[in-house]
Every structure is written in C-alpha cells, then in structure tokens.
Amino acid sequence: xxxxxxxxxxxxxxxxxxxxxxxxxxxxxxxxxxxxxxxxxxxxxxxxxxxxxxxxxxxxxxxxxxxxxxxxxxxxxxxxxxxxxxxxxxxxxxxxxxxxxxxxxxxxxxxxxxxxxxxxxxxxxxxxxxxxxxxxxxxxxxxxxxxxxxxxxxxxxxxxxxxxxxxxxxxxxxxxxxxxxxxxxxxxxxxxxxxxxxxxxxxxxxxxxxxxxxxxxxxxxxxxxxxxxxxxxxxxxxxxxxxxxxxxxxxxxxxxxxxxxxxxxxxxxxxxxxxxxxxxxxxxxxxxxxxxxxxxxxxxxxxxxxxxxxxxxxxxxxxxxxxxxxxxxxxxxxxxxxxxxxxxxxxxxxxxxxxxxxxxxxxxxxxxxxxxxxxxxxxxxxxxxxxxxxxxxxxxxxxxxxxxxxxxxxxxxxxxxxxxxxxx
Amino acid sequence: xxxxxxxxxxxxxxxxxxxxxxxxxxxxxxxxxxxxxxxxxxxxxxxxxxxxxxxxxxxxxxxxxxxxxxxxxxxxxxxxxxxxxxxxxxxxxxxxxxxxxxxxxxxxxxxxxxxxxxxxxxxxxxxxxxxxxxxxxxxxxxxxxxxxxxxxxxxxxxxxxxxxxxxxxxxxxxxxxxxxxxxxxxxxxxxxxxxxxxxxxxxxxxxxxxxxxxxxxxxxxxxxxxxxxxxxxxxxxxxxxxxxxxxxxxxxxxxxxxxxxxxxxxxxxxxxxxxxxxxxxxxxxxxxxxxxxxxxxxxxxxxxxxxxxxxxxxxxxxxxxxxxxxxxxxxxxxxxxxxxxxxxxxxxxxxxxxxxxxxxxxxxxxxxxxxxxxxxxxxxxxxxxxxxxxxxxxxxxxxxxxxxxxxxxxxxxxxxxxxxxxxx
Numbered sequence: 073x074x075x076x077x078x079x080x081x082x083x084x085x086x087x088x089x090x091x092x093x094x095x096x097x098x099x100x101x102x103x104x105x106x107x108x109x110x111x112x113x114x115x116x117x118x119x120x121x122x123x124x125x126x127x128x129x130x131x132x133x134x135x136x137x138x139x140x141x142x143x144x145x146x147x148x149x150x151x152x153x154x155x156x157x158x159x160x161x162x163x164x165x166x167x168x169x170x171x172x173x174x175x176x177x178x179x180x181x182x183x184x185x186x187x188x189x190x191x192x193x194x195x196x197x198x199x200x201x202x203x204x205x206x207x208x209x210x211x212x213x214x215x216x217x218x219x220x221x222x223x224x225x226x227x228x229x230x231x232x233x234x235x236x237x238x239x240x241x242x243x244x245x246x247x248x249x250x251x252x253x254x255x256x257x258x259x260x261x262x263x264x265x266x267x268x269x270x271x272x273x274x275x276x277x278x279x280x281x282x283x284x285x286x287x288x289x290x291x292x293x294x295x296x297x298x299x300x301x302x303x304x305x306x307x308x309x310x311x312x313x314x315x316x317x318x319x320x321x322x323x324x325x326x327x328x329x330x331x332x333x334x335x336x337x338x339x340x341x342x343x344x345x346x347x348x349x350x351x352x353x354x355x356x357x358x359x360x361x362x363x364x365x366x367x368x369x370x371x372x373x374x375x376x377x378x379x380x381x382x383x384x385x386x387x388x389x390x391x392x393x394x395x396x397x398x399x400x401x402x403x404x405x406x407x408x409x410x411x412x413x414x415x416x417x418x419x420x421x422x423x424x425x426x427x428x429x430x431x432x433x434x435x436x437x438x439x440x441x442x443x444x445x446x447x448x449x450x451x452x453x454x455x456x457x458x459x460x461x462x463x464x465x466x467x468x469x470x471x472x473x474x475x476x477x478x479x480x481x482x483x484x485x486x487x488x489x490x491x492x493x494x495x496x
Numbered sequence: 497x498x499x500x501x502x503x504x505x506x507x508x509x510x511x512x513x514x515x516x517x518x519x520x521x522x523x524x525x526x527x528x529x530x531x532x533x534x535x536x537x538x539x540x541x542x543x544x545x546x547x548x549x550x551x552x553x554x555x556x557x558x559x560x561x562x563x564x565x566x567x568x569x570x571x572x573x574x575x576x577x578x579x580x581x582x583x584x585x586x587x588x589x590x591x592x593x594x595x596x597x598x599x600x601x602x603x604x605x606x607x608x609x610x611x612x613x614x615x616x617x618x619x620x621x622x623x624x625x626x627x628x629x630x631x632x633x634x635x636x637x638x639x640x641x642x643x644x645x646x647x648x649x650x651x652x653x654x655x656x657x658x659x660x661x662x663x664x665x666x667x668x669x670x671x672x673x674x675x676x677x678x679x680x681x682x683x684x685x686x687x688x689x690x691x692x693x694x695x696x697x698x699x700x701x702x703x704x705x706x707x708x709x710x711x712x713x714x715x716x717x718x719x720x721x722x723x724x725x726x727x728x729x730x731x732x733x734x735x736x737x738x739x740x741x742x743x744x745x746x747x748x749x750x751x752x753x754x755x756x757x758x759x760x761x762x763x764x765x766x767x768x769x770x771x772x773x774x775x776x777x778x779x780x781x782x783x784x785x786x787x788x789x790x791x792x793x794x795x796x797x798x799x800x801x802x803x804x805x806x807x808x809x810x811x812x813x814x815x816x817x818x819x820x821x822x823x824x825x826x827x828x829x830x831x832x833x834x835x836x837x838x839x840x841x842x843x844x845x846x847x848x849x850x851x852x853x854x855x856x857x858x859x860x861x862x863x864x865x866x867x868x869x870x871x872x873x874x875x876x877x878x879x880x881x882x883x884x885x886x887x888x889x890x891x892x893x894x895x896x897x898x899x900x901x902x903x904x905x906x907x908x909x910x911x912x913x914x915x916x917x918x919x920x
Contacts, residue, residue: 076569076572076573080504145500146874148500149500149584149873149874150874160573178602179874180874180875182913219874222871223871241917242666242913242914242916242917245916245917245919245920246876246913246916248919248920249867249870249876249916249919249920250870250871443673446673446674447646447647447674449573450573450574450603450604450643451604452670452673489606489666489670489913489914490666490913490916492666492669492670492673492914493665493666493669495669495672495673496669496672496673
C-alpha cells in the first residue's frame, strides 16, 4: 500500500497576500454598469450598498493585496487547509490519473465561503458598518457570514432561499447559533419579496430574489451594508488563498497539475482555485481548467454572454457575464448553492477567451459521485461539490481509456454533513 | 499575535501499535462474570456474541498490539488527527493556562468512534462474520460502525435509542448513506424491546435497552456478531491511538501536560486519551486525569462500584464498574452518548485507585461552554464533548485564580454539526 499523501504547509509558508488576476490578464474586463443609467458605475454609486474598503478592492489593479493581520489570525483557525491524495478513489476507478483534492470543508462553517466572509466582515467592521445583510442559497454563505460577524462584532441578517430553508434546517440552526437573523425568501419584509409572494405564497425562491431582498433592505436602512458570497471580483480575490496554498502544496510534493476542477455556482471556489494558475496557462503551460455545473442550471454551458442584473429585481449593477436571465427560477435541486442565473464576470471572460472549459452534470450522476466519494474517501461532500467530483470521475475515466497519466486536482469546496437529508 | 499552533505528525511517526495499559498496571482488574452462573466467563461463552479475534484481544496481556495493515490504511484517511492550541479560548478566558485539544472530529463520521469501528469491522470480517449488530445513543457509534462496515464488506444493523432517533434524524441519514439498517429502540423486533414497549409505547429508550436488543438479535441469529462502541477493554485499546499520537505531538512541541481532560459516557475517548499517560503518573509525574460527565447521568461521581450488567435485560457479562444500576433510565438530555448507566471497567478501577478524578456538569454549563467554544475556536463540539470543554473552562479559570501555568489538554471527541438542532 502506498502511504496516504496529505499535505499541509510549514508555518513560514502561510499565504500573506491575495492574488489579483486582473493585473496579469492580457485583456480588460467589461466594467459594471449603473442599472438605471446604463453608464459605468462610479464608486460613489456603489457606496449605497458596499463599504469604501470593499469598493476599493473591487476596482484595484494591484497584483497582490496584503491580507490584514486580523484576517490572517482568523484564517489560522483552519488554514492552510489540507491537500489530500484521493488514493482510494484512484484505486476504485482503476485510473492511471493521480487525483488530489484541496479540502475547504475543514473550515469552521464547512465550506470555502469562510475565506471571503472573514475578509468582508473585517473590512465592514473597520469602516464602521453595524449590520451586514445578505442572501444565502444552501446556507453555506449565510453561516460563513454569521460566523464572521461574531468574530468582528457585526450583526448579520440573512435572506435564505425558501426551498433551502425548508430542506436544510441545520444551516438555519448554525446561523442562529452564531446570532444571525434569518428570514425565508421571498419574505413579506421587502417589496421585492412581496412581488413574488403575490403570485405564489409558497414561492420556492431563488438566489436572484434573495439578493434583491437583501439589497432593498440595505438601501432602505442607514447603517447596513450588503455582502455577496460570490460573483464579484473582490470575492474571487479573497478566495485565491485556496489556489495560492494549493500551488505551494503541489510544489512541495513536486506535482504539476494537468487539469484543475471545481464546481461552479457564482464562480468563487472555482475562481479562487484556478486564478493563481492562469498566468502559467497564458505562458504556454499545458493545463486545463474545468468548471462543473448542474444540468438544470447550465449558466456557463448554455447561458448567453451579455450584460445582466445580478438579482431578480434589477437593483445590482449590470455585470457582463454568462447568464440564464435574471428571471430564471431554477428547479428545486439539492445543490442550492449552484442555483444561480449568472456567473462571475472574471470567470465569464476567461470562458469567452477559451482559457477555461465548462461541463454540466445531471443530478443523478452527481449524487452517484458523491455517494462513491463518501464511501471510498470518507468525506461526505456538499451537493454543490458533488458536481466537481462528477467532473473528476469523468476525467479520470477518460484518462483510463486514453491510458494517460493526468494529474487531476480539485477543490472539495464543502462537506455535506448538513445536507445529509438530500442523500436519503 | 502568537502564531496558531496546529501539530500533526511526520509520516514516519504514525502509530503502528495500540497500547494495552493492563500490561503495566500494578493491580489486576476483576474479570467479567457469566450473567447466569456468576462465574468467570470463558472465551467459549463469549463466542456467542463476539468473534474469536475480539475475544482474544479483550483478554490479552501483551503490552503492544500491532494494528493490522488494513486498519492502518483506513486510519490514514484521517489520522493523525491534529493537536491544536486553543489560543482564542485562552485569550477569552484570560487564563495563564495553555490549552490544547486533540481533534477527533476530523474523522469521516465526525468522532473518535471510527478508531474502534474500523478495527472491529476488520476483525469480524476476517473471522467470516456477515453482519454486525449494535446499539447507538446519539448516533456517533452507529454511523462509525456503518462506515466501517462499508469498508470491510459487512452488513450492519443498528438499534438507535428512540429519543436520539427523533432528535437527530441526520445521524440516521448518515447510517443509511452507508447502507446501515437502523431501527428505533425499544423496537418490536425483540423480546427485550417489547417488554419496554408494553409499559410505554413511546418509551424514550436507553443505551442499556438498545444493547439488550442488539445482543438478543445476535443470540437468535447464526451469522451475526455484536459490536460495542465503548466500555470493554478492547474498545479502549483501539482508542489508545488517540493518546499515543497526542503524546508524540506534545513531545514535538516540548509540552508536558499537567491535566488531561475528556468527557465520559462509557469511557472510550477518555480512556483512549489518558491510558498512554498512566505509567508516567504511576512513576511519579505530576499529572491529573479528569473525566467529565453529565449531572443527570453521574455514573462515576455518584454510582456504586460493583458488578453489574452492561444492558437492561441482563444479557451481557457482569462487569465490575461504577454503575447507576442497569434499570436506570436517564433523562432526555442532548448528550445521548453519555446516557449510560455504567462505565468501562478499566476506568472504574483507575477511579477506585484514585489515579483519575471525575466531575459532573449541569446541562446549561455545558451548553454555554459549547457555544463559547464554537464562537471563539470555530469548531462546534458534539454535546457529549461539551462536557469536556466545561471541565477545561473550570480548570482554566482555577488556574487563573491560582495564577498557575497549567498545561491543559483535552480530546475534542466529536463535532456537533449533526446535533445543531440541540443548540437552538
């Protein structure tokens, strides 16, 4: 038996800066537009919903952004997350490919979302914000932000998509444990919510609607700001801590990845993982990046690349992205975190430039992948993450057919312990 | 800010043998007795419920028992578990004590139970057993055994204490994900179960009753054996992997513990943690061992030291232990894993010999401890484990009053992600 490989990082090797891929891209991203005027949005206009530090970070062209000491201290609770060789999965598949996973489920709230939640809570607290308002799908983002709120002394209000609120009561319990104020969305507390409730009192909700409710709440209140768990450039920036650690860990064991895989909802764990490797690809290294999304919410594979709103009511800036349209209400699949009509503008641009690929996966294939992984590797993945695992399995079997020694790396973005009912 | 300390082990330092404290104790343990004859039980009599390898291990006097390669391979999925300095908790309490915890929640099913489950499943599979039957309280043992069953190709049937079955549906989902066959106890499938249902159709159950149901099932069937998640010597033996790793990890950072703390239900995580340190205490080192139990089920602090049955119907061997009496039905507290009337004979003997101490904790103090720990350390502990944390906090505050630089170490035996509803 080969020894199991599990790589951490020596303490001197901890990541101290986030990486801003925009400094290295040979093309410009299309800027966000004001949803009312259609003109490039100004920092002042953004200040209605975001604090100054976040606005600055969203726009910066600096290559490296120093991670504040206060955030590093909180990262140290769970970072570096381990890089683990999935040797049992390799053996089960009989593939010549090596498979590694970066385990973000090791974070306090069980997913990668904590990486940006801590950063956003820190900056908002420093800018004297009293309350953060947000939306959550499966609840991973909501629980990460309530946890971060406790750490930096901020109140947190969360609009949780109704279908997930009902399917996943444990996430609600976690948010409440951390003192969060959790509402079912659509709710009767906002005009956006009421508009959807009018048509259907039991409307299942969507991330787009919940974002509208959160932003509307912020616009109407004085001391609240909005926090988003994916999509925007600063969120992907914070998540690069994943890819930066991964890069060092792979170097420690002398591995060069040939394909990096992540699940894709808004794009933050996928982006955080691959962005630190994009420059290598631009420099000619043979490496592929594969985004895995649900067949039922095929944003990257079947969406249009155009400007669209990030929410259903049209409050957010217009973003240039792949989109299924702001009114898209996805089916009630279990991977609530992937039920989003849009995508991160950075990821969309990389797809448009053919620097990344995307595939979609039917629900049954992803559940099979998750069950297999649980049994052989001993970690129950979140339903979102299961899409990445399904992608890994497709690639590993392809490598088997082609007799190719691929080095497949993926981010296991979260564990599924709070989603166990979905497996029944 | 001091850097966060998180200690693993170099791969060459992995534990390869379990440690049998009985080889080093200066006194003999009172042997188990046949429940019918009252005479010392023979291996042949035990073979009705246990496989030969387990019976041999229960009785051995060897100091070190080699961990089979097949089990080491499965341990490598999650072992070594990290030793983490609880620097945030220290800071919050303002204590001069250093606090470290050994994090067993990092195991596939979220608790230390996996350590013995994998060993027991391996030995039973090797001895051609087809099905293991067991009981579970909070569900940690049941999920560990169903996971281990998948790994070694055994069917697993679990009688789950009704109060936990209803309070903790997620554990049931996890057992089913791993192919387990889960019944509410008392059930109508055994005479033991029916006896209690006759008095009360919604009887909340107890570990004692569930053990009776499991053993009765085994006695009536041909190819099944029984598996116990705590109490017996071989279970504590398997759990010494915790204390053995801990010892190496503490040595790596040059720390000498002054007090080691664990929660106590049947005694397996507590025993597994402290047994490798008992010889030091016998040799004169100043070290205390503190077992923490619920006020509502005060086995060690208020029980009697005498022979008693391990179950409610009197099927198990008579064990010399601290006991509240086999008919004790504990209140419906959330720490289902600690609702047991008895204790491990090894732990009981150590208490009788004053080598260890025990304290009990009211439910509210333990929940406060768990909430505090979740917020400052970012890990939500299982309700069982919360008793150890309450003990740690008492000791850390005592150290503060006395201005004493204690080195407090405890085992965080499991996470509480599947018990979140208990915190609401």
